[in-house]
Amino acid sequence: MTNIHVLPTFDLATQAEKNRQRQEIADDVAQFLRSGGKVQKLGNSPIDRSTITRREVVEGGHGRRTANKGARA
Structure with a gap:
């Protein structure tokens, strides 16, 4: 361009x-x-997609959703 x-x-x-x-x-x-x-200098840390879902990646990491769900209940 x-x-x-x-x-x-x-x-x-x-x-x-x-x-x-x-x-x-x-x-x-x-x-x-x-x-x-x-x-x-931070590098690129690839995500092991076999152990984490796309939704968990978007929400901030493996186990985050289950930890927050338990804390709210």
Whole structure:
């Protein structure tokens, strides 16, 4: 998709503004790391679909629905 296919809206950030924000975030992270901070990079944890239903995934995890049901009763 090119820019000619996108309708401009007035409340969206310009490309220059996005680039400025990216640089600002990169500078903040670099300063955080220099001061001894550590960033935990989270990975992709696949779900074992043989032990959990789609509904349980949507509702937040295996066993959540049964735990809440028991707590309400």
